[in-house]
Structures are given as C-alpha cells and as structure tokens.
Amino acid sequence: MEIVPNEQRCRWEDCSRAAGPAHTVYGRAYCPQHYFSGVERALLDEIRGVEGTCRTAKFHNLLKRYIEGLLDEMGAPPGLAKLTPSQIVGRGVFSLVTENRMLFSIERHPTFIPITYEFEVDIKNRRLNQLSWEPHYVSVAGFAQAFQFSTMQVRRLIRAGQLEAVRASQLQDLWYTLMLERSERVSKPWDPRLSGFTPRHAWLIPFTEVKRFSQLREPGVGQPGQGTAEPDQGGNRSGGQ
Numbered sequence: 384m385e386i387v388p389n390e391q392r393c394r395w396e397d398c399s400r401a402a403g404p405a406h407t408v409y410g411r412a413y414c415p416q417h418y419f420s421g422v423e424r425a426l427l428d429e430i431r432g433v434e435g436t437c438r439t440a441k442f443h444n445l446l447k448r449y450i451e452g453l454l455d456e457m458g459a460p461p462g463l464a465k466l467t468p469s470q471i472v473g474r475g476v477f478s479l480v481t482e483n484r485m486l487f488s489i490e491r492h493p494t495f496i497p498i499t500y501e502f503e504v505d506i507k508n509r510r511l512n513q514l515s516w517e518p519h520y521v522s523v524a525g526f527a528q529a530f531q532f533s534t535m536q537v538r539r540l541i542r543a544g545q546l547e548a549v550r551a552s553q554l555q556d557l558w559y560t561l562m563l564e565r566s567e568r569v570s571k572p573w574d575p576r577l578s579g580f581t582p583r584h585a586w587l588i589p590f591t592e593v594k595r596f597s598q599l600r601e602p603g604v605g606q607p608g609q610g611t612a613e614p615d616q617g618g619n620r621s622g623g624q
C-alpha cells in the first residue's frame with residue numbers, strides 16, 4: 384500500500400488516504416470519500432447557534448456544496464428540476480429551524496402562474512425533502528369547486544369587489560417579460576404556454592383569496608398542493624373560465 388505523506392493526507396480523523404485537490408473545504412483538504420462529510424461538518428459549524436436566517440458568504444458557499452452533494456446522491460425533487468445548486472441557493476429563501484434542519488421556499492415559473500415550493504433540508508438524515516407546492520393563482524372553476532359555488536356566483540363576487548382577481552393577460556404579459564429577462568425563448572402570443580388553455584380575458588384568483596375564504600369557512604377546505612404531487616405543467620390548472 385502506498386504511504387501518503389502526512390501533509391497530503393485527508394484531514395478526516397484517522398483517514399490515511401490522499402486528499403484530492405478538488406476536495407478542499409475552507410483550508411481543509413479531504414479525500415473524495417470524506418469530502419461531503421467535511422462540507423457537512425463545516426456547514427453545521429457555520430450555523431451553530433444561528434437563529435432564523437444565516438446570510439454569510441461562507442454559509443451560502445457551504446450550502447451550495449451541500450445541496451450539490453444531496454442532489455448527486457438522491458436526484459432533484461420535481462420542484463427543483465433543472466435548477467443548479469447555485470440557482471437553488473441564490474433563489475431560495477432559507478430559514479434554520481433546528482441545529483440540523485432548515486426549511487426553504489423557492490418560487491418557480493413553469494407557466495405564467497408562479498408556484499411556490501417548500502422544502503426541508505434534513506442534515507441529520509442527509510435528505511432534501513419536498514414538502515408542498517402552491518400555485519399563486521387558481522381559476523374561477525377551481526375556486527368554485529373548492530367552495531361549492533357555481534362559476535357564475537364566483538364571477539358575481541369578483542364583479543361586486545368581494546373577491547380579488549386579475550386577468551390572465553396581465554400574468555401572461557408579466558411572465559413573458561420575465562422569460563425575456565432570462566433569455567428564454569418564447570414567442571408571443573402563439574406560444575402554447577401563453578395562449579394555451581387559458582383565454583387572455585379569463586379571471587384568475589390569487590391563492591391568498593383561497594386562504595381567506597378557507598378561514599371564513601371551516602379549516603382545510605380548498606387547500607390544494609399539500610404533498611409532493613407535481614402540478615400540471617401545461618398551464619391548464621387555470622383552464623376553462
């Protein structure tokens with residue numbers, strides 16, 4: 384067996400393997416097998432005693448590497464598909480819950496209706512769990528169904544100013560602008576994601592209104608999005624009118 388000189392050895396206790404040049408965590412070089420543990424230990428050190436949100440550059444750097452490791456290990460949950468670890472850390476809103484558990488939410492725009500996903504980083508068990516997702520708007524039909532109204536009653540509430548709503552066209556225009564900013568290719572107005580299932584004049588109701596109406600009634604009514612099921616990516620959650 385090859386003897387590795389002391390100064391080139393992995394910094395993990397009792398490990399005599401050679402440290403890899405790409406596996407350094409803030410001055411401590413590890414072998415490939417101990418790199419993730421090294422990241423984890425440094426991350427735990429950085430968040431120890433912190434309450435709420437940690438904003439240090441070191442935290443962000445370690446978290447990115449930690450999430451990278453988790454995604455390599457278990458693959459990305461649906462709500463994080465196509466995002467790089469840097470994008471996850473950059474766009475996510477993180478809060479520490481306990482010493483080895485944190486929650487984060489991330490807003491995504493698979494269609495013109497944004498969706499907020501909630502996740503848990505379980506450091507103890509080395510898991511990244513998707514907890515829930517919530518569309519920011521529901522259709523008139525969806526709202527009617529959740530509260531056992533007719534669609535006509537829902538439209539009457541909107542016209543009477545008792546229920547907040549926006550036109551689909553407003554959201555479609557916002558989404559189009561956002562996609563342009565991100566240099567994603569969409570063509571207006573023929574892109575099916577834009578014009579598809581929702582007429583531009585259709586009303587969409589903010590999810591905050593669903594919550595408000597739920598509170599007016601018994602709790603638990605009209606709560607879509609609990610669990611890990613993936614929402615419809617085709618934009619027809621808001622379908623019909």
Ligand SMILES: [Zn+2]
Nearest residue numbers: 393398414417
């Ligand atoms: Zn090692």
